[in-house]
Amino acid sequence: MPWFIGYPRRDIPWYPIIDSVKCVGCGMCMNCGKKVYDWVEGKAVVARPYDCVVGCSTCATLCQRRAISFPGVGLVRAIYAKEKIWDKVKEKLQEEGKIPS
Ligand code: SF4
Ligand code: SF4
Incomplete structure (x- = not known):
């Protein structure tokens, strides 16, 4: 069950934002089970932001350089x-x- 019950996911501002200066390409965020990230030229990019699970912040917790934030x-x-x-x-x-x- 989606926990926002019919409310449009795209109207909920919850998705990761990468500080590309801080990102060292450790790859930890690629463990996201929802496949929000793509790997492009040695670094992660947020490819499918609205597939992010609202309220999840696991990738930010595990990011080696604390390069990931949320709105x-x-x-x-x-x-x-x-x-x-x-x-x-x-x-x-x-x-x-x-x-x-
Ligand atoms: S917060 Fe969770 S669901 Fe969203 S991108 Fe990070 S690991 Fe994936
Ligand atoms: S976990 Fe952080 S440092 Fe590692 S690739 Fe992802 S954004 Fe970059």
Whole structure:
């Protein structure tokens, strides 16, 4: 289940940004399970930003030179509050019988 429940993924500003000056081509970010990055001329580039899992920051955690950043969890949380996404996720889980109504 996508945790943003019908809200357009492209309207959620969560994706990695690489500081190409800091990047040393260690390749750790290529472990992304969603294949957000491509490897181009010895360095990673963000090829599919909106395939990034909202809220994930594993690549930034593992980046050797701390070259990866994100637009900000505050922006995402503001959207979740405004669009009542937390409420919708809860309703969906209740519908599926995963949590009590
Ligand atoms: S934050 Fe997670 S899903 Fe997004 S690019 Fe990095 S490892 Fe992949
Ligand atoms: S993990 Fe960081 S330093 Fe390594 S290739 Fe990716 S962006 Fe560059």
